[in-house]
Amino acid sequence: MLTPSTADLPDIIATTASWQREGLPVQVHPGDLGWYQRFGADALAGALRVWTIGDEIAAIGFLDETELIRMAIAPDHADDKTIADAIVSDLVGDLSDLLPAGTGIAEARFGPALQTALAEAGWTSDEPWTLLHRSLDDPIPPVSLTIDVVEPGNIDDRITVEASAFPGASLTHDRWQDMAAGCAYRQARCLVGYTSDGEAAGATTVWSAGPGRPGIIEPLGVHSDHRGLGFGVDMARAAAAALRDMGASSITVATPSSNTAAVAAYRSAGMSILGEVMDFRRPDHIRSERIR
Numbered sequence: 507m508l509t510p511s512t513a514d515l516p517d518i519i520a521t522t523a524s525w526q527r528e529g530l531p532v533q534v535h536p537g538d539l540g541w542y543q544r545f546g547a548d549a550l551a552g553a554l555r556v557w558t559i560g561d562e563i564a565a566i567g568f569l570d571e572t573e574l575i576r577m578a579i580a581p582d583h584a585d586d587k588t589i590a591d592a593i594v595s596d597l598v599g600d601l602s603d604l605l606p607a608g609t610g611i612a613e614a615r616f617g618p619a620l621q622t623a624l625a626e627a628g629w630t631s632d633e634p635w636t637l638l639h640r641s642l643d644d645p646i647p648p649v650s651l652t653i654d655v656v657e658p659g660n661i662d663d664r665i666t667v668e669a670s671a672f673p674g675a676s677l678t679h680d681r682w683q684d685m686a687a688g689c690a691y692r693q694a695r696c697l698v699g700y701t702s703d704g705e706a707a708g709a710t711t712v713w714s715a716g717p718g719r720p721g722i723i724e725p726l727g728v729h730s731d732h733r734g735l736g737f738g739v740d741m742a743r744a745a746a747a748a749l750r751d752m753g754a755s756s757i758t759v760a761t762p763s764s765n766t767a768a769v770a771a772y773r774s775a776g777m778s779i780l781g782e783v784m785d786f787r788r789p790d791h792i793r794s795e796r797i798r
């Protein structure tokens with residue numbers, strides 16, 4: 507397992523993009539890394555771990571939050587027990603300093619070998635997430651909001667909506683610039699939706715993994731003053747239209763199943779539920795050994 511440098515980021519982001527394929531379960535996407543880059547390139551590189559076979563990247567771990575590592579596996583190594591066992595061993599060994607005492611969660615949405623190895627090591631199911639998906643082949647109905655693409659000189663409304671939609675939101679002007687400077691953002695767009703009164707009601711950032719590949723929403727929110735008026739649906743449709751414009755084949759989003767408003771909004775925007783996925787929670791005996 508290696509910790510990359512900032513010079514490795516373009517290669518890692520291109521690799522995660524190449525692993526996004528229609529029909530495969532959605533796993534860590536360039537957009538997840540691009541969104542994290544609001545904390546800077548050093549922070550993103552420091553949050554990544556890479557497992558290699560020879561010169562080839564076989565798996566990527568992304569420490570997205572203090573207690574959460576999100577895994578991406580090369581499709582060619584989805585059934586590779588050797589790499590899966592190495593990852594699980596690192597999650598309770600070398601990586602245990604990074605998944606601190608207390609709950610440790612691993613997201614492993616793809617890779618039967620890794621999922622089996624985690625289950626066999628006693629990792630149990632965590633909170634359910636709902637995956638929603640929409641092909642971009644079908645027409646996307648028009649929306650009532652006026653949709654603007656956010657430009658570097660005009661990010662105030664993007665920040666304001668984010669702060670209202672997500673209490674404690676971490677997006678600031680400087681962080682937006684850091685995110686937009688990242689290489690993942692070359693295939694991304696921030697959108698703000700305005701009411702007929704010119705008020706910023708909704709915002710989203712959409713991320714493509716390149717033409718013909720699935721794109722994602724990360725994140726999407728409606729200002730608390732403008733909820734319940736169909737603007738969540740509008741922003742999800744605008745997100746789909748932007749991704750189609752960028753050549754993406756489909757749009758995907760994952761949201762906690764408990765977020766019923768989000769699931770309803772995405773469904774009303776024409777997305778279908780692909781199913782629920784559970785993260786893996788580190789077993790108690792490993793947690794208590796580490797606390798001692």
Ligand SMILES: CC(C)(COP(=O)(O)OP(=O)(O)OC[C@H]1O[C@@H](n2cnc3c(N)ncnc32)[C@H](O)[C@@H]1OP(=O)(O)O)[C@@H](O)C(=O)NCCC(=O)NCCS
Pocket residue numbers: 671672725726727728729732733734735736737738739740761765766767768769770771772774
């Ligand atoms: C999720 C969110 C975007 C929905 O925005 P919204 O503008 O209020 O939603 P809409 O008015 O477009 O409503 C869409 C659907 O959700 C339903 N809905 C809205 N709020 C709801 C609630 N609190 N509980 C249950 N359903 C709700 C509506 O009834 C509607 O359903 P319908 O189309 O079947 O009639 C908004 O609540 C939000 O910003 N939440 C915080 C950020 C967030 O969680 N984002 C999503 C994860 S990235």
